[in-house]
Amino acid sequence: xxxxxxxxxxxxxxxxxxxxxxxxxxxxxxxxxxxxxxxxxxxxxxxxxxxxxxxxxxxxxxxxxxxxxxxxxxxxxxxxxxxxxxxxxxxxxxxxxxxxxxxxxxxxxxxxxxxxxxxxxxxxxxxxxxxxxxxxxxxxxxxxxxxxxxxxxxxxxxxxxxxxxxxxxxxxxxxxxxxxxxxxxxxxxxxxxxxxxxxxxxxxxxxxxxxxxxxxxxxxxxxxxxxxxxxxxxxxxxxxxxxxxxxxxxxxxxxxxxxxxxxxxxxxxxxxxxxxxxxxxxxxxxxxxxxxxxxxxxxxxxxxxxxxxxxxxxxxxxxxxxxxxxxxxxxxxxxxxxxxxxxxxx
Amino acid sequence: xxxxxxxxxxxxxxxxxxxxxxxxxxxxxxxxxxxxxxxxxxxxxxxxxxxxxxxxxxxxxxxxxxxxxxxxxxxxxxxxxxxxxxxxxxxxxxxxxxxxxxxxxxxxxxxxxxxxxxxxxxxxxxxxxxxxxxxxxxxxxxxxxxxxxxxxxxxxxxxxxxxxxxxxxxxxxxxxxxxxxxxxxxxxxxxxxxxxxxxxxxxxxxxxxxxxxxxxxxxxxxxxxxxxxxxxxxxxxxxxxxxxxxxxxxxxxxxxxxxxxxxxxxxxxxxxxxxxxxxxxxxxxxxxxxxxxxxxxxxxxxxxxxxxxxxxxxxxxxxxxxxxxxxxxxxxxxxxxxxxxxxxxxxxxxxxxxxxxxxxxxxxxxxxxxxxxxxxxxxxxxxxxxxxxxxxxxxxxxxxxxxxxxxxxxxxxxxxxxxxxxxxxxxxxxxxxxxxxxxxxxxxxxxxxxxxxxxxxxxxxxxxxxxxxxxxxxxxxxxxxxxxxxxxxxxxxxxxxxxxxxxxxxxxxxxxxxxxxxxxxxxxxxxxxxxxxxxxxxxxxxxxxxxxxxxxxxxxxxxxxxxxxx
Numbered sequence: 067x068x069x070x071x072x073x074x075x076x077x078x079x080x081x082x083x084x085x086x087x088x089x090x091x092x093x094x095x096x097x098x099x100x101x102x103x104x105x106x107x108x109x110x111x112x113x114x115x116x117x118x119x120x121x122x123x124x125x126x127x128x129x130x131x132x133x134x135x136x137x138x139x140x141x142x143x144x145x146x147x148x149x150x151x152x153x154x155x156x157x158x159x160x161x162x163x164x165x166x167x168x169x170x171x172x173x174x175x176x177x178x179x180x181x182x183x184x185x186x187x188x189x190x191x192x193x194x195x196x197x198x199x200x201x202x203x204x205x206x207x208x209x210x211x212x213x214x215x216x217x218x219x220x221x222x223x224x225x226x227x228x229x230x231x232x233x234x235x236x237x238x239x240x241x242x243x244x245x246x247x248x249x250x251x252x253x254x255x256x257x258x259x260x261x262x263x264x265x266x267x268x269x270x271x272x273x274x275x276x277x278x279x280x281x282x283x284x285x286x287x288x289x290x291x292x293x294x295x296x297x298x299x300x301x302x303x304x305x306x307x308x309x310x311x312x313x314x315x316x317x318x319x320x321x322x323x324x325x326x327x328x329x330x331x332x333x334x335x336x337x338x339x340x341x342x343x344x345x346x347x348x349x350x351x352x353x354x355x356x357x358x359x360x361x362x363x364x365x366x367x368x369x370x371x372x373x374x375x376x377x378x379x380x381x382x383x384x385x386x387x388x389x390x391x392x393x394x395x396x397x398x399x400x401x402x403x404x405x406x407x408x409x410x411x412x
Numbered sequence: 413x414x415x416x417x418x419x420x421x422x423x424x425x426x427x428x429x430x431x432x433x434x435x436x437x438x439x440x441x442x443x444x445x446x447x448x449x450x451x452x453x454x455x456x457x458x459x460x461x462x463x464x465x466x467x468x469x470x471x472x473x474x475x476x477x478x479x480x481x482x483x484x485x486x487x488x489x490x491x492x493x494x495x496x497x498x499x500x501x502x503x504x505x506x507x508x509x510x511x512x513x514x515x516x517x518x519x520x521x522x523x524x525x526x527x528x529x530x531x532x533x534x535x536x537x538x539x540x541x542x543x544x545x546x547x548x549x550x551x552x553x554x555x556x557x558x559x560x561x562x563x564x565x566x567x568x569x570x571x572x573x574x575x576x577x578x579x580x581x582x583x584x585x586x587x588x589x590x591x592x593x594x595x596x597x598x599x600x601x602x603x604x605x606x607x608x609x610x611x612x613x614x615x616x617x618x619x620x621x622x623x624x625x626x627x628x629x630x631x632x633x634x635x636x637x638x639x640x641x642x643x644x645x646x647x648x649x650x651x652x653x654x655x656x657x658x659x660x661x662x663x664x665x666x667x668x669x670x671x672x673x674x675x676x677x678x679x680x681x682x683x684x685x686x687x688x689x690x691x692x693x694x695x696x697x698x699x700x701x702x703x704x705x706x707x708x709x710x711x712x713x714x715x716x717x718x719x720x721x722x723x724x725x726x727x728x729x730x731x732x733x734x735x736x737x738x739x740x741x742x743x744x745x746x747x748x749x750x751x752x753x754x755x756x757x758x759x760x761x762x763x764x765x766x767x768x769x770x771x772x773x774x775x776x777x778x779x780x781x782x783x784x785x786x787x788x789x790x791x792x793x794x795x796x797x798x799x800x801x802x803x804x805x806x807x808x809x810x811x812x813x814x815x816x817x818x819x820x821x822x823x824x825x826x827x828x829x830x831x832x833x834x835x836x837x838x839x840x841x842x843x844x845x846x847x848x849x850x851x852x853x854x855x856x857x858x859x860x861x862x863x864x865x866x867x868x869x870x871x872x873x874x875x876x877x878x879x880x881x882x883x884x885x886x887x888x889x890x891x892x893x894x895x896x897x898x899x900x901x902x903x904x905x906x907x908x909x910x911x912x913x914x915x916x917x918x919x920x921x922x923x924x925x926x927x928x929x930x931x932x933x934x935x936x937x938x939x940x941x942x943x944x945x946x947x948x949x950x951x952x953x954x955x956x957x958x959x960x961x962x963x964x965x966x967x968x969x970x971x972x973x974x975x976x977x978x
Contacts, residue, residue: 124932132670140843226652398667
């Protein structure tokens with residue numbers, strides 16, 4: 067017993083010193099990201115080069131918010147990176163973010179792409195567009211509403227209705243048309259499906275290439291990724307077999323989603339994290355990010371990459387993302403209600 | 413008769429009544445340890461119940477009305493399909509390899525285990541690639557038929573329920589194969605010889621004698637395959653099959669309803685529990701011990717299959733290996749070659765080392781704990797102990813992410829509590845002591861893979877008649893002495909199998925690892941996923957190959973230890 071007590075207290079002291087030293091480190095920003103680490107690496111390198119502040123990235127695929135919530139006051143995370151508005155608003159709703167007030171950010175990022183209270187900000191936008199077969203689809207304009215038209219019966223391919231990109235699109239339909247109308251539309255879309263929803267957006271492009279579908283729902287940047295795939299050049303053929311239609315470009319505009327960031331509630335390096343956020347909203351960073359991921363820079367006036375410009379002009383729907391976030395839960399429930407993922411009636 | 417006699421001896425030795433009060437049962441050191449271990453392993457499940465209980469009735473009714481019926485139906489169909497197909501493939505191959513001699517038999521004997529080294533998410537990805545429009549099979553069909561569009565011919569789609577059953581079964585059948593093979597291996601030769609002398613033909617022997625004998629082993633293997641099926645999210649998500657696990661994630665992440673997700677997870681638990689009960693029921697009253705001990709040393713001589721029938725047997729064994737292992741391997745190798753520069757780098761090496769360290773630690777800890785649990789069951793007649801141990805193995809059926817959540821929440825709470833105490837008393841912050849370390853990952857592996865270790869050790873214990881324990885005790889050994897000096901040496905194969913199963917599964921584990929890892933920690937699986945989730949698994953071909961390779965060595969060792977002396 068007499069030996070035990072000093073041993074334990076030494077051990078305890080050691081542990082305390084160890085723990086304390088790790089949280090005392092110099093200028094750095096800790097990032098939890100739903101975006102893969104190497105996608106944001108060029109941006110962060112540019113930031114470190116300019117400011118000398120180090121960044122650490124932890125990539126998570128699920129449960130980011132729950133993790134931050136559980137870590138509580140001791141959470142090491144400063145900035146949360148994610149794609150999809152639903153996840154950003156989810157972070158806010160779960161109380162793991164804090165408001166940020168910055169003139170720089172507010173000047174750079176249009177109001178519809180940030181939280182009214184300043185809990186989150188968009189960094190890039192991506193259009194949810196329609197991939198159409200070059201050979202089998204004559205028309206060059208389309209609307210989301212039209213996807214429920216029986217003339218497309220057995221011709222449309224999408225990924226899972228529960229994927230956050232589709233959920234956000236469906237939520238925007240609820241926002242524009244109301245729940246009952248949106249449900250009817252979703253039912254119509256389901257009946258027009260060529261096959262059970264599966265795979266990712268790229269798989270829908272492949273479906274057009276293989277002749278299985280005439281139309282596919284997908285994000286803009288996948289086309290860029292396929293067009294530039296030097297390692298698997300056959301994907302360039304998939305991209306060639308289709309054209310991009312920007313839905314509702316003659317009306318309210320195309321549904322866009324964002325990738326964005328938020329300041330963690332208990333950010334231990336708040337000042338440095340703030341520098342990172344401002345840097346990311348700036349023109350040079352926006353340019354790098356847009357080039358890297360084939361998305362649209364969110365700061366007005368910054369041009370997307372040449373490849374993205376080649377897709378054609380996008381007219382984004384100006385419905386605020388905050389509004390879309392509000393209808394997200396309902397949209398996800400509608401997907402289950404109409405049995406969207408069970409695929410077309412056979 | 414025999415069992416009754418055994419119990420009587422035990423009663424005599426213990427010198428007391430066999431049924432003791434629950435309190436005195438709990439107070440025995442071994443039982444205290446057992447209950448503590450079971451409680452620790454069950455903690456994430458308890459956390460799940462607490463989360464589930466926080467749900468609103470509105471969300472419960474909503475889930476029950478929309479998602480639950482569909483998801484349950486799909487889950488049950490998927491389980492039945494996988495159960496049936498793994499049982500057929502596994503049993504048939506085990507039968508052929510055990511009782512016949514044909515070209516390549518020796519190689520098939522272990523090569524049939526290889527698909528187990530392929531994680532389900534990799535299998536799903538490569539099957540889709542291989543059988544898709546741009547895959548080699550359809551390309552050949554188009555070349556022969558002169559087709560240009562998929563609408564001009566029929567080809568089965570992998571991204572369907574039958575396709576998913578096919579995909580999962582071809583990488584999970586080894587669970588059935590190995591347990592049936594081990595059973596046949598130690599099977600009474602006399603029984604088969606007798607049947608043969610009596611003029612019964614080969615196939616009827618299989619149906620009437622061997623199949624009933626193999627039933628417990630088949631059920632054990634099928635249960636493991638089914639557990640792996642219900643907890644799967646990687647393959648399911650990619651194949652677009654809306655199982656309960658899939659719905660857990662859509663409710664949690666899209667509807668922001670963690671309580672609803674936990675409620676669905678509890679239904680998953682219920683199914684898992686029913687599976688375990690079913691497995692016990694199918695094994696009722698049958699212990700492997702009798703079979704092995706009565707078989708003496710007479711080994712059944714394999715019947716030679718010549719000519720056509722030999723070729724048919726070889727083909728039947730080659731097919732599952734080629735599909736379950738060959739296809740994923742060829743797809744990954746193709747990627748690894750096109751993307752070689754992306755492959756081997758410092759990050760990958762670091763991930764490999766991390767994986768090996770975590771998986772080894774998990775294997776050692778899990779097996780030690782499982783040893784305590786299974787030994788306690790062997791020694792105790794208490795229903796409480798049996799129940800506690802059963803609960804400890806349910807974790808296998810729960811998706812890794814959910815386990816991770818159940819681990820993370822309570823531990824972070826503990827960390828924050830400790831931090832609070834230290835701040836108040838010493839004015840220093842301890843931060844997140846356990847949460848921010850790799851310990852939680854090993855904890856998660858232990859919870860998830862306890863069932864594998866338990867199943868294997870339980871089988872090992874059952875092969876040893878309990879008279880041996882009694883004899884050792886009457887010769888003055890303590891109960892731990894009996895375990896250490898008498899039982900363990902006899903259980904070497906079972907212990908090795910248990911450790912290797914946990915090791916392989918830990919290497920492959922993805923979802924819990926992603927959720928729990930601290931800054932800067934990557935395992936092979938998370939390294940691969942980093943690419944795969946961006947739909948660029950091509951770039952991770954090389955790392956995927958290493959996961960498969962890391963799985964192969966243990967797989968071969970398992971086969972060797974399970975069938976020692978073959």
